[in-house]
Amino acid sequence: MRVKIFVSLKGGVLDPQGKAIEGSLHTLGYAEVQDVRMGKYLEFNVEASSREAAESRIREMCEKLLANPVIEDYRFEIEG
């Protein structure tokens, strides 16, 4: 199974990178862009007996290492 993980900063956390990217998009003429938030994207393969088993392991990985629950939220997709 192929796993895709999306990690994003929580609402209240400052995101200066997102702000800088937003400013740059505005400079390029994309004035319609608002509230840019910069995140992380990870992909990997896993072997698991079932989709549910994979989900519970991935949730564990996210909470232990891949995301910091103090500042980040995560979501994931499983393919195959």
Added chain:
Amino acid sequence: MRWGVIVFPGSCDDQDVFDTLKRDMGQKVKFLWHKDDLAGHFDCLVLPGGFSYGDYLRCGAVARFSPIMRGVLEFAGQGGLVLGICNGFQILCESGLLPGALVRNAGLQFVCQQVVLRVEETDTPFTCEAKKGQLLKLPVKHGEGCYYADPATLERLRKNHQILFRYVDAKGRASPSANPNGSLDNIAGVCNEGRNVFGLMPHPEDACNKLLGSEDGRKIFSSITAACAQREHRHA
């Protein structure tokens, strides 16, 4: 007293801490490799600054799972003193020993400058030799030192007097312009509820010798030695 300085791959202020403790403070100090188990008697463990594991994923996120960290958690749980400086502070937050997190500087730039800190609390082993409201001049050098905690955690930090240092201007005011990285509430350093684990972004080890422009960092190290001497006295 015995100090241990933990060396992670990518630590770069380990030697500064070691030299400062040994030469400027006259202390017994030993390097501890992150892959080893924590063995031997120590009074204070220091997690130094640097870029452990290249800051991959998040600063301190990988280092917190180094083998020695099991011993550090146990040591802290038993009341042992743990000091995290810069990357060490980040590792302590990632490991859950300290509340909150350190994120990218609000100005996006790496900051490398002298800052002024105000001592907020003196009833801790890390600040007992300082005076409340005293100003200390220490250097900072980091890209991800913006302290963040959710509103409930911040409230708890204030209520329990866990904020030990704030960034201030020359007159001691915690103004936005005195804040080098956008830290919440100008927070430069916090301790845990047990007051035996402390992390800060500025570098006391780089301010213990006249040649370096400030000797104010001595206040932190001398507080720790005084607190340990008192502990030994109590146990004797």
